[in-house]
Amino acid sequence: MEIQSNSSIIDRTQHLVSKSISIKLLVIGFIVAILLIPQSMTLNLIQERQSRMEEAEEDVSSKWSRSQTLAGPFLGVPFYQIKQTETAGQTKTTKELRTAYFFPEDLAILGKLEAQSLHRGIFDVVVYSGDLELNAKFQPLPLGKLSLQPDQMLWDQAALYLGLSDLRGIGENPQIKIDGTTFAAEPFSDEKTLLKGLQIPLQLDSANLGFDFSGKLKVKGSREFQVAPVGKTTQMQLSGNWPSPSFQGEFLPEFRELTEESFSSHWKVLHFNRPFGQEFIGKIPVVENSAFGLSLKLPADQYQQSVRTSKYAVLIIILSFLSLFLMEVFTKKRIHPLQYTLVGFSLVLYYTLLIALSEQLGFQLAYFLASTATVGLLAGYAKSLFGNLKTTALFAGILIVFYSFIFVIVKQQEYALLIGSIGLFVALATTMFISRKIDWYKD
Missing domain, CATH: 2.60.40 (Immunoglobulin-like)
Incomplete structure (x- = not known):
């Protein structure tokens, strides 16, 4: 009886999470908070690689001649x-x-x-x-x-x-x-x-x-x-x-x-x-x-640009999850929290891939390759989730806009605040417009 009771509680919890929009949003918010841990480790990795570059500069200058x-x-x-x-x-x-x-x-x-x-x-x-x-x-x-x-x-x-x-x-x-x-x-x-x-x-x-x-x-x-x-x-x-x-x-x-x-x-x-x-x-x-x-x-110092790019990681994760969630609501295709977590880890792993490629190829080419690989991976995964080519193309297009937006901000340092503020305002306005008819109290 106790085993059946525990199974019943788990089943009811899973059913509640899958059906309740509000609880689903709370779960997604919790996943975003968890993803901040590996993201902070990515920033530490960039700083460690930058320290190694500075050590290499110091080693060469100490033998050639300093400033x-x-x-x-x-x-x-x-x-x-x-x-x-x-x-x-x-x-x-x-x-x-x-x-x-x-x-x-x-x-x-x-x-x-x-x-x-x-x-x-x-x-x-x-x-x-x-x-x-x-x-x-x-x-x-x-x-x-x-x-x-x-x-x-x-x-x-x-x-x-x-x-x-x-x-x-x-x-x-x-x-x-x-x-x-x-x-x-x-x-x-x-x-x-x-x-x-x-x-x-x-x-x-x-x-x-x-x-x-x-x-x-x-x-x-x-x-x-x-x-x-x-x-x-x-x-x-x-x-x-x-x-x-x-x-x-x-x-x-x-x-x-x-x-x-x-x-x-x-x-x-x-x-x-x-x-x-x-x-x-x-x-x-x-x-x-x-x-x-x-x-x-x-x-161009690829590490400085990678650090600036990584600072927008939380924004990319939130916007990507928000896009995925809205598609889930409108298509009636239920996405499990574990699947959100896998998507989030791929978005975090993107920055490790960016650092590794930028050391060999330079920042711009590395950004293009890492973004293409990540968008391709998530587009293929979205195809398995929604089973609809149009929805998959829409999600991939949204990711392309996000990464292009971040690239422009990183390159235009003087206007980063202006471009970022306008971009976030447009994203918020679009989200409000799309979600205006959603009944958030409906299970």
């Missing part, structure tokens, strides 16, 4: 600062060795970057090699602004500095000329100025007439190339063979030209635009904070 920031040239001249202190009525005079730093009046940089993609497993990493020409003009040093006198300066111990963030990126011996005379450069690292790069020893004249600097530098780097505006007027003309650079830093170029195979850009920065002056004692400011330049990355 480069050029700061210089600038001049350093040691001097003795005389201090007088009184102790027990006696005056004591001491000399303290310090360094005065001076930035150039004009700085012009002409650069050409040759970018290439290196492979690390299934990942591509963008690196570059660059040829730089630097020209700078140093005026007579304004010692008065620092309250210095010419006889304090150690002119024969001066040095010219050219800061570079990663010295491994220097491809050949730099060609440095000052007033037409060739000088040799040596590496340096200064804890006081927090700079490292190249150093050119000079023997200046106490006449303090100023000089012209010119140099050619071959550098290698990855991800970014930037320049600090140390000139009172800093100009840089940069070109390269990368079609989609991202301009970075504190200043955008005044001119840019992008083609399908290359780019060209020009910056001009005045000393009014930056938060530091031209001459300093002891320590120069962190000029890298005012650097400008560009980054060379792959045109």
